[in-house]
Amino acid sequence: MSITPKMRGASLSAVLLAASLALTACGSDDKASGAESSDTRTITADNGTIEIPAEPQRIVTIGGTSQPFVDLGGKPVGASPYYEPEALPADQKAVFDAATDIETGDDVDVEKVASLKPDLILYQGDQAGFDKISTELNAIAPTVFWTMATEWKTMADAIAVAGNVTKGLDEQKSEFEKSVADIKSTYADLIAGTKFVDLGRYSISDPGTFVIADIGCSEVGRDDIGLNLPEAAEGQDPLAYTSLPFEQLSSLAKYDVITYPVDEQGNPTVDFAPVVATNTWKALPQVKAGRTAGLFCPGNGSYGMVNRYLDSLDTALAKLAAQG
Numbered sequence: 001m002s003i004t005p006k007m008r009g010a011s012l013s014a015v016l017l018a019a020s021l022a023l024t025a026c027g028s029d030d031k032a033s034g035a036e037s038s039d040t041r042t043i044t045a046d047n048g049t050i051e052i053p054a055e056p057q058r059i060v061t062i063g064g065t066s067q068p069f070v071d072l073g074g075k076p077v078g079a080s081p082y083y084e085p086e087a088l089p090a091d092q093k094a095v096f097d098a099a100t101d102i103e104t105g106d107d108v109d110v111e112k113v114a115s116l117k118p119d120l121i122l123y124q125g126d127q128a129g130f131d132k133i134s135t136e137l138n139a140i141a142p143t144v145f146w147t148m149a150t151e152w153k154t155m156a157d158a159i160a161v162a163g164n165v166t167k168g169l170d171e172q173k174s175e176f177e178k179s180v181a182d183i184k185s186t187y188a189d190l191i192a193g194t195k196f197v198d199l200g201r202y203s204i205s206d207p208g209t210f211v212i213a214d215i216g217c218s219e220v221g222r223d224d225i226g227l228n229l230p231e232a233a234e235g236q237d238p239l240a241y242t243s244l245p246f247e248q249l250s251s252l253a254k255y256d257v258i259t260y261p262v263d264e265q266g267n268p269t270v271d272f273a274p275v276v277a278t279n280t281w282k283a284l285p286q287v288k289a290g291r292t293a294g295l296f297c298p299g300n301g302s303y304g305m306v307n308r309y310l311d312s313l314d315t316a317l318a319k320l321a322a323q324g
Helices: 066-071 090-098 110-115 127-140 152-163 166-186 188-192 217-225 246-254 303-323
Strands: 040-045 048-053 059-063 120-125 143-147 196-200 209-212 257-262 292-296
Touching (some): 040 152, 120 127, 120 152, 152 303, 166 188, 166 217, 166 303, 188 303, 217 303
Parallel strands (some): 196 257
Antiparallel strands (some): 196 209
């Protein structure tokens, strides 16, 4: 079974697209830019150059913009729900609970959005879905739109500028850069000499299947930390879109370390638990040797989420390094 972002509905940066709505995305040339004036400024996104309030007060966030905006300290009056609320810190969950749920994807309640009287709408999602309601949204308030192809760092920058929450961005970026530098320095030899493979499984996966993850937090581990992780060939669908039968777990013996998703308490996620319960998993040489690592990936839609993943990765690498 091939799993696509469309099948996930809201934020594959999420399960896949975090999988994350990551969830979320591989790259983009999108840039945010601000042209300052007294009451308004302009920002350039996938739907052109939009004039927006300099200091918006009532923001509605749709699709992939909701969690990053809240993560940066924003308090939307209306928001699409986060696909994995149990992964949210308590303060962010409270912000989502206080915001009016305007749904996401094809289910966005435009009338409810209008009733909130926003002065700015931030939207990341499918281009076709946006096109269906873009005229209505723009009649309500200036609407800034990004496609799902927008890379998470670009989104964080753009949302911070548009939503006037750049202070939160600066703090999170500093933490991210320090964590990346510390991990790369502390575990340089381990990273250079280890073949990793990152596994995953989704709530929509067929019974008896798993995936090799190469998007979401795996991208951070590979591209920012330098972990040797498998990925799809350029121009091909991510490996994470293809389900593999449990029988193929035995083919993972060629890797040095297997990583897999856990919750904040360190337990295999509900979706991945069936994998670790199989005899095939238990028979893997990495499992027998203790060369597996559970990683907490609450999503890769924002620096705050990624920083929590990096904390988990740091802990896992420390344990592996101690084994020698």
